[in-house]
Amino acid sequence: MADYDIPDDRRYSAEDEWARLEEDRVSVGVTDYAQQQLGDIVFVELPAVGTTVEKGEPFGVIESVKAVSDLYAPVSGQVVEVNTDLAEHPEHVNEDCYGDGWMLTIEVEDRAEYDGLLDASAYRRHIAERKG
Amino acid sequence: MTESKRTPLYETHCRLGARMVDFAGFAMPVQYTSILEEHAAVRERAGLFDVSHMGQIYLSGSGAVAAAERLVSCPVASLGQGAVRYGLLCNETGGVVDDVTVYRLANQALFLCVNAANTEKDYRWMLAHAGEGVQVEDRSPRLGLLALQGPASQAILERACGLALRELKRFRFIEGAFEGTRTLISRTGYTGSDGFEVYVESETTLRLWEALLRAGEPFGLQPCGLGARDTLRLEAALPLYGHELDDTTSPLEARLDRFVKLAQGGFIGAQAIAKRKAQGHPRLLVGFTLEERGIARAGHVLAHGGKAVGVVTSGAPSPSLGISIGLGYVPPSLASVGTQLFVVIRERNIAARVVETPFVKAPGPRRS
Numbered sequence: 001m002a003d004y005d006i007p008d009d010r011r012y013s014a015e016d017e018w019a020r021l022e023e024d025r026v027s028v029g030v031t032d033y034a035q036q037q038l039g040d041i042v043f044v045e046l047p048a049v050g051t052t053v054e055k056g057e058p059f060g061v062i063e064s065v066k067a068v069s070d071l072y073a074p075v076s077g078q079v080v081e082v083n084t085d086l087a088e089h090p091e092h093v094n095e096d097c098y099g100d101g102w103m104l105t106i107e108v109e110d111r112a113e114y115d116g117l118l119d120a121s122a123y124r125r126h127i128a129e130r131k132g
Numbered sequence: 133m134t135e136s137k138r139t140p141l142y143e144t145h146c147r148l149g150a151r152m153v154d155f156a157g158f159a160m161p162v163q164y165t166s167i168l169e170e171h172a173a174v175r176e177r178a179g180l181f182d183v184s185h186m187g188q189i190y191l192s193g194s195g196a197v198a199a200a201e202r203l204v205s206c207p208v209a210s211l212g213q214g215a216v217r218y219g220l221l222c223n224e225t226g227g228v229v230d231d232v233t234v235y236r237l238a239n240q241a242l243f244l245c246v247n248a249a250n251t252e253k254d255y256r257w258m259l260a261h262a263g264e265g266v267q268v269e270d271r272s273p274r275l276g277l278l279a280l281q282g283p284a285s286q287a288i289l290e291r292a293c294g295l296a297l298r299e300l301k302r303f304r305f306i307e308g309a310f311e312g313t314r315t316l317i318s319r320t321g322y323t324g325s326d327g328f329e330v331y332v333e334s335e336t337t338l339r340l341w342e343a344l345l346r347a348g349e350p351f352g353l354q355p356c357g358l359g360a361r362d363t364l365r366l367e368a369a370l371p372l373y374g375h376e377l378d379d380t381t382s383p384l385e386a387r388l389d390r391f392v393k394l395a396q397g398g399f400i401g402a403q404a405i406a407k408r409k410a411q412g413h414p415r416l417l418v419g420f421t422l423e424e425r426g427i428a429r430a431g432h433v434l435a436h437g438g439k440a441v442g443v444v445t446s447g448a449p450s451p452s453l454g455i456s457i458g459l460g461y462v463p464p465s466l467a468s469v470g471t472q473l474f475v476v477i478r479e480r481n482i483a484a485r486v487v488e489t490p491f492v493k494a495p496g497p498r499r500s
Contacts, residue, residue: 039151039163039166039167039359040166040167040168042427042449043425043426043427043449045478061478063427064167065167065168065359065363065448065449065451066162066167066359066362066448068427068429087425
């Protein structure tokens, strides 16, 4: 079975996004599991700064050579920063999904939404269960 | 859900860590490492594909050539022994039953290599329309097929099989032996690069696969999945049945005129195809590139002047060109090279332009 990097310093959604809280802002990206499943990422479509996203609702699109997938917001709030480098370098999501491959920073409305996300060990179990 | 069929290499693909998907009822590798890497391997060095899911239907007997002339759109009687031709099996309305390659084995023997998804349909169609004095036989379950594609293919195959292949021209084949069993090697493929397809008995397929990988190691040969096969064929603007071709599409709408013996006629669908041509085709296949970021996908609407005018049949990022490319149908008035189109992607109009195809012209066999 493939090995997935799941760092302890952040939380995870069941839809394979990670969220990392710093003060009242959450940065968001997709997990190592997601990027491995997708394969070569060739296109990322993100919302504009100022857009409001809803927890569990699509905020953007990620495309591999073969497939198109929605990106789901792990928490609700206003988008305050967008990683515009991904337009030119979508491969950063494959190369460094927890770093240069970040997608958004959201100003969190409700801290409880963040606290309700999976921690690293729960997310690891989530992946294992899905793989059957 | 019914269990997917397996090629002789199923366990090998799994062991190599391939991502397996169901394709035309077969469990097939879509990629081993990365579609982009595998694509580049074929364009720059060589790639090895398991395409054992494809079908082989044999025609033999005194009526074999006449049957093939009636069944396929390309000339068959003039096809010399050892030669291959691409053609279409058409229905009475001029639609495409399948696109195939025809191999002339002997005076009264030939076979058609057909799409996996259509093997059953083609076999029944051929049985029903073959006529007298011909035996129709589906040998697909007994045959493996490997495609070795890319500029280093010749050197690798020569090394693995101990044959000289420099003189083997494109669309020619030779029969040979590998470890005591019969093989057929044709200089054909579905990538737009130079390469070979090797037909081999099912039980020998794994040994041939391993021998080719060993011989290919110094050349950087890489196993390649269906993902790269699709981006490679799209760069070469080769049609894919179910996308560019189907039971209602005339081969002329798909711009396959040079594979259709329209003047000679005599094949099923010829009259309908000629009639549809005379009436004027409502749509023609075009190649286009995107002029903005985005990826066209099959099913996306093509627009012009604020109106929907057609549909994308295949689309992908071109790994060789670094831009998005696609094929689609539009009215003939919008089919000229240079015409501005829009691909409607998630309700946004993304600018595209009709271009010459193939998108990528890879070098053929070296003629030194």
